[in-house]
Structures are given as structure tokens and as C-alpha cells.
Amino acid sequence: MIEPMDFLLWVRGTAFDVSLGIFVIGVVVRFFEIFSLGRAANFAEPRGTEFGPGMRTILTRNIPEAGTFKRQPLTVIAGYVFHIGLLISLFFFVPHIQLFAATFGFGWPGLPTPIVDAAAVLGIAGLLAVLWNRLTNPVMKLLSDKEDYLVWVLTFLPLLTGYLAYHRMVDPYPLILGLHILSIEFFLILFPFTKLMHTFTLFLARWYNGAMHGRRGVES
């Protein structure tokens, strides 16, 4: 049996460095894969520009079109709730910022713990709602494959273990903290090779969409 403390030291040390390395290299490789495919020159005389409309679409796609929203409000609302909950817990929890500052030498102000605590609960609830939606909505059910569920688990575990660790709900504490960090390492390692990549590539996708439409004089 390894001791919880040794486990914690290992996940904080070597394991963390390795997974962070895989994450960074993986993301770079994935972007290289995409850009290396290139894009053919377009000889049609443009009606509008590409760059501006592309940037605009990056922003405007955050808001769903009214009719589509009415047809599928749960997907949008649960999606927003879990993303916001996740991002607040990830970036505004003081210990996370301290860890970041210790590594990179700079940080930013965190939010009071009760707010972060509420955000984590919202994140967990939102993720459960999103999962329920995926299992019951006929379109999502048909579209989903193993990867969609894997990605869900990878996102859910850090939130859950983080919550359990913070509230000291598992004894011994080093064990649950170690598991929290381990779940983040799984997340980091698999991130570049799964749909989690959408976090970065969606900016590119939205830009291409906005640019291709903008060229033809359509706001997309």
C-alpha cells in the first residue's frame, strides 16, 4: 500500500509535469494538424471583408438565435450554467490562483470562497443536467458516442473531487486532494485528443464561419 501522502507528492510532482507537458505539446500538435491542411485561395470578388466579420462571429455565437433557443432551451441553459460554474471554480478559486502564481510568477484576485463554492455546485448540477439531456434528447442520443461520455467524465471528476476535498468530505485529506489532482491530470492528458479541444478550436471555427460569410456580405 502506498501512503496517501506519498501519492499526493507523486501526483503533485512528476505526474503533474508530465501531464502538463502532454497537454501543451498535444494542443500545439492539434493546431498544427489543422493549419497544415491549408485553405485554397478564393478568386471570387469579395462583397465584404473576412477578418472583422470573423472576429464578430467569435462574439456573436455566444448568443443563440431566439427561435433555436425556444426549441432547445435546456441545452443552452444547462450548457451556460456548467461552463460558467466550471470556469469560476477553475480560475477564481484562491488556491488555484496561488498555484498558478507559484509556477508562473503572477496571479489575479480570486473570488470569496462562498461564491466559488456556489459556482462549483452550479457546475456539478449543470453537468448532471447536460448528461441527462444527452441521455434523453433524441438528437443528442443519436449523435453521441463513447467520446462524448468520456469527455463528460473527464470534466465532471475534477469538479466533484475538488468539491469533496474542499469540504473535507473524504478522509484522509491527502487522498482526496491527490485524487483531485489526478483527475485533472487525466483531463490534461486527454484534452488535446478529444472534444475538449473545442475550448480552443471553436474560436477558429467561428472565425472561419464568420469570415466565409462576411466575404459574401452576410453577418453569420
Add this chain to the structure above:
Amino acid sequence: MSTATLERGLNALREQIDAPVAAFFSSCVNCGMCAEACLFYTETGDPKYTPIRKLEPMRRIWEQEYTIVGKLKKLIGLAEPVTDEMLEQWQELIYASCTLCGRCSLVCPVGNDIAFMVRKVREGMVASGNAPPDVQSAAIRAVKIGSPMGIRLKALQAQIKHIEADTGLKIPVDVEGADYLALLSSMEVINFPEYIESLAKIFKQAGVSWTLCSEAFEATNTGIQIGSTDIARELVQRVVDGAEKLKVKYIISPECGHAYTAIRWDGPNLIGRPFPFKVVHILELLDELRASGRISTKDLSGECVTFHDPCSIVRKGGVIDSPRHLMNMVSTNFVEMPDHGKWNWCCGGGGGVSANTDAEELRTRVFRRKKSQLEESGATTLVTACANCRLVIEEGLEEYNMEFPVTGLTEMLAEHLVIEED
């Protein structure tokens, strides 16, 4: 056309994969929102019509050949290959249940341009021999005879003679050095010759120097619809040759949606160089004539009219405001449908669907979307600017026993045109 095989089909799909496609597939989170934008899903409730799912053959090729993990999975035998059976099964999804209307592309939260990719998958379907037979024969007629409906120059000449005799107007043909070369769609020649008459009337009044070309009058491009770059290129080349021979400054794309996509946006890329002339849609030109005061209208009725936006002209073509300006020129009571402009719903017959007999039943079902839009608008007459939309809508209305006159915008403008005799 060279013989179609699976290998050719897969190669064609590979060739279509570029950086935007890779960015789109990398970003899709399978959220299903695109289904809510597509009339084939909203009107049937069948999840198999979800837009992104229509791209599964290309997504597999992309994953298995252009991503590290996909390559690994393939290596250890975990990848599901794209087979002939799969492509055959996908024919309905790629042709009968997609009009390339582009509505899904405006809705996807991660920004995927799905219609752009359906168009690409069609290349693979043609090359693997999985395009619908009807659309395929239309494409062959277009190459051999010069028109997808098999309309020859003689038929056009007969219509011209008719119009000239009836109206005393002159329809110029093969006039070298004219400013504008007008293209037509076969449907206009056969079903709506009023369009040609309207052009003659309006252009005479406005003093526009124009011509038709006996070697290049067909504007539609079945190569684009079916998804064959080779055919599309050949058809565009004919128009370019005609325009260059007559030394025109502009080409006028007719009241036909996909013709505009074909000549305006795809044309230069098909021949691999910018055009030495400009391409304008007839509605853009009419709007210009309106703005410069060269045409005006009279005797407008107060009847409530609405406008159906042809997807290829509006959402995919960017001609959004011109039809609105012109509608207000022909009516004092123009109202919009609930979703209009770039958010319009397709008539259900674009992208080759109306030429596909396998799609007939489905097309009638999804027409319900247009039907309810029309009912909600409160209008009593529908105006549009695409011969294909017009025929599809007329058939749909008949199917649902609705009395609803449909007319073309150019034609309506010509009816109300102020003619100053000289």
C-alpha cells in the same frame, strides 16, 4: 465522367478536407443544436436528419487520416471504415434531405459551417457513384445539351420570337460590346418566360445596354448541385467564354438561387482565376437602377404581399437589402414573414432536391414550414426571386390546397414600371 469507385470517392473526400473542415470537426460537441435549424428535422422530428450527422463519412476520413488519435485507432483496428454500403445509405442524407440552405451554419454554437461541408461530401458521393440517378442525368443533360432540363437554343429562340411578336420589344442576342450579358435558367425559358419579357421592358426604360448569348444562356449549374467540380467547371467555362467573346463588362445572374452561387461565388474558383467582368444578381442591378432614379413604379396596390428569401441569394449570397427596397417599390403593403432575411426557411427544394424524385414525399412534408410561415405573415400574395423556389412553392401550396398566388419580383416590377415614351 470516369467510372465511379469507392476508392475515387474516398480520394475525393480527402481532397475536400481543408483547415476549416478540420477546425469544424475538431470543435463539434454533438450538442444537436443544428438539428433545430434544419427544416428536415423540425418538420419530421427524425434525428437522422441532424445536419452534422450528414457529414459522418467525411468526419471519419478526417479523424482516421488527419488526426493522431484517429491514425492510432485505425492502426489497432478500432476505426470504422467508410464503405460503399455506408455511402449508399448516406445518399438520402446528403441529397434528398439537404437543400444546402445554410441555416444550420448560422446556428451552430461552435461555428461549424455545415452546409459548406455537405457540398464537399457531395464530391465524394459523385466520385463513388452514389449520387441520385435523377440529379446525375440532369447533370449529363447539362453537359451534353447545354441545359439540365434539356432545353436547346431553338427553344429559347422560339420564346424570344413569341415575346418580340407579342410585345414589340427587342430581345438582343449576341450583341458584341454590350455592357451586360443576361443569363437565364431553363425554368425561366420554359415555365416563366415573363422574366425575359420583364428584362426587356425594364432595360429599355432604363437604357441598359444588354444582350443574351446564344452559346451561353444557361445560368444553372448542375455540377454545383450534384457535387462534381469537373462538370461545374465545364459549365462555368461556357459562360466565361461567352462573356469574353462578347466583351461584356457584367454578367447578370438571373432570378435563380443556385445559379448565383455558381457564377458569383464558385465560378472564379472553378476556373482558377478572377473573372475579367463583374457578376451582379438581377435584384442588385434593379436596386441600383432604382437608387439612381432610372426606374420608377406606379399604380401600386395595397394588397398584403410578403417575400420569400431564396437561400442562395440571401443567406448564402448576401443580396439581403435589395429585395426589400424593391418590394417597397411594387407594393404599399409589404410585410415580412416571421423568420426572414438571413433567417429565412428554405422552400424545401433547393440544392437539387426538387430534381430528385426520391425526395418528393419528404419535400412535401417539410414544406409545412413555409406553409406556416406564410400563414403567420398575414399576406395574400407571395413574391420571390428564384424560379426553382417558385415552382416548389406552387407545388407545395397545391399539395396543401392553399390558394396563394406566387410571382417573381422582376416580373412584378415590370408590371408597375413607369414607361416614358420617347
